[in-house]
Amino acid sequence: MQSLLDIRATLLCTSGYSLMLTVIILLFWRKSRGDKPLLALGIVGILSSLAGMIYLLPTPLGFWHQLVLANLLFLAASLHMLIATEHFTRQPRSWWLYVLVLLVELLLLSQDYILLHTNLRISIIMAGYVLIWLWGSWRIRQVRHGSARDSYRPLLLLALLQVAIPLLRIPLIWPVPQAMTLTQASLQGLLSLSMFWTSYGYCLFIVYRRYAGAVDKLAEQAQRDSLTGLYNQRAFRRLAERSVHEAQTGQQPLAVLMLDLDHFKSINDQHGHLYGDEVLKAVADCLRQHVRPQDVVGRHGGEEFIILLRDTPADTARHIAERLRAAVEALMLHNEHVITVSIGLAMLATEATSLTQLIKQADDYLYQAKYQGRNRVVAMPAG
Ligand SMILES: Nc1nc2c(ncn2[C@@H]2O[C@H](COP(=O)(O)OP(=O)(O)OP(=O)(O)O)[C@@H](O)[C@H]2O)c(=O)[nH]1
Incomplete structure (x- = not known):
């Protein structure tokens, strides 16, 4: 009871x-x-x-x-x-x-x-x-x-x-x-x-x-760019800092690519902002498809992208950058427009000892690529 x-x-x-x-x-x-x-x-x-x-x-x-x-x-x-x-x-x-x-x-x-x-x-x-x-x-x-x-x-x-x-x-x-x-x-x-x-x-x-x-x-x-689905700047930086640290302790080669679409302003002006967004999404998908799963692809802002290639020596990185440039050029959205991209490539250790320096160096090469006529890869001369 x-x-x-x-x-x-x-x-x-x-x-x-x-x-x-x-x-x-x-x-x-x-x-x-x-x-x-x-x-x-x-x-x-x-x-x-x-x-x-x-x-x-x-x-x-x-x-x-x-x-x-x-x-x-x-x-x-x-x-x-x-x-x-x-x-x-x-x-x-x-x-x-x-x-x-x-x-x-x-x-x-x-x-x-x-x-x-x-x-x-x-x-x-x-x-x-x-x-x-x-x-x-x-x-x-x-x-x-x-x-x-x-x-x-x-x-x-x-x-x-x-x-x-x-x-x-x-x-x-x-x-x-x-x-x-x-x-x-x-x-x-x-x-x-x-x-x-x-x-x-x-x-x-x-x-x-x-x-x-x-x-x-x-x-x-919170770590994705809402338009392209790529890592945003903050998330990219966090992942990249970790990769740079691992590369330095493991003495592995590491490359950073800075990519910027050519004459993107005129694409927007001619076809409208929505079409411009479509181009950005198509390029983002293309970049994602052409790198390995361990590489990190981010949107650096506007029409700029950034890619970190882990454990990649300089000649391979150059080869990958050239492959990416060609892949973007082959995109041909709606069969009417050729999109091109300029790429700057910098290597850790040989050209920079920190992520900030590495990004700055890749940015300098990107500027040179634009200056030299666009749709090209610029890196430190081989040898
Ligand atoms: N549609 C669209 N346009 C954007 C976005 N972010 C930036 N832009 C545009 O990208 C354009 C970048 O233009 P610029 O910096 O002059 O460069 P550009 O025309 O690509 O010329 P170069 O880089 O010198 O080849 C600007 O018109 C921006 O408005 C976006 O999210 N969507």
């Missing part, structure tokens, strides 16, 4: 916490402009706190109907967790299971015979949970190689726990309630609360993954 009273108090607290958590999740949902998994989790919170309140507070429905309603709301909350998971893993939603489970449970639980037999009633509810989470585990397993693969293991573990706990409860409820020992009753209560805790853990994990995903996306956006 004592244990049951404690469970009731805990349930009331849990419902209160659940309500607060729901408010926070829904605030996140509003902030993130309609992130559907968060909305589904907000609904989970509303359903389960409502269920907790209905279970505990007096209503005009009468005890048994109140109990059935509370249990159906708890099941609906679990089903919504499944819907949130499917939003999160970008899978089609299992609404059919939602409707099926609720209808079958409603049908069974409304039978007077079942209502009066606590053990039978709880077994039916637990069977509902087992079914929902068996299906949930199967759905999570399907995305082990998909976009949510980072979350796959924790989600599967929590889903399997939500299969195991209700399964464990079934044999424990078969002794008639009056004959239940205090230990059995306490164990029952503990398992019932464990279902709550696992559910919260599950919801919080998805909220965390959504939040972490949003932070990662913002961090990625």
Whole structure:
């Protein structure tokens, strides 16, 4: 008896916490402009706190109907967790299971015979949970190689726990309630609360993954130029500083290329700014495609690009620069316009000992390339 009273108090607290958590999740949902998994989790919170309140507070429905309603709301909350998971893993939603489970449970639980037999009633509810989470585990397993693969293991573990706990409860409820020992009753209560805790853990994990995903996306956006998708100046500098340091400690050759589109002002003037933007995007894609994954390509500003070639000796860097120049010249946007680029190439150690010096040197060579007639590569003379 004592244990049951404690469970009731805990349930009331849990419902209160659940309500607060729901408010926070829904605030996140509003902030993130309609992130559907968060909305589904907000609904989970509303359903389960409502269920907790209905279970505990007096209503005009009468005890048994109140109990059935509370249990159906708890099941609906679990089903919504499944819907949130499917939003999160970008899978089609299992609404059919939602409707099926609720209808079958409603049908069974409304039978007077079942209502009066606590053990039978709880077994039916637990069977509902087992079914929902068996299906949930199967759905999570399907995305082990998909976009949510980072979350796959924790989600599967929590889903399997939500299969195991209700399964464990079934044999424990078969002794008639009056004959239940205090230990059995306490164990029952503990398992019932464990279902709550696992559910919260599950919801919080998805909220965390959504939040972490949003932070990662913002961090990625903050280091990209919005027009071309290349690294912006700040991000390029940070990556380049690190590469220069590694090259100096590992005594590896490193090259920097400064590239500037030729007569870009006249492209803008003749064809308009939007066409100019299109040219910049096409050139950025072209540069990205013609370097190795370990090289760093950035937009230095306006119509200027900068490329860092890691572990690249001078003759190879010159060869790459020439290849890039030719690739830009071959672009021919809309088959009407030849775009050309001038390139300055500087080498670490032989011509500069810091990134600032290296960029300055490449810039000087770029200026010479422009002066010598454009559409060419200028570097320190070989030998
Ligand atoms: N469409 C577009 N134009 C830009 C952008 N950023 C800078 N520009 C333009 O790029 C042009 C650069 O012109 P200039 O610095 O005179 O150089 P240029 O015409 O390329 O001549 P050279 O460099 O001497 O060959 C300017 O007209 C800028 O307005 C951009 O994001 N989009």
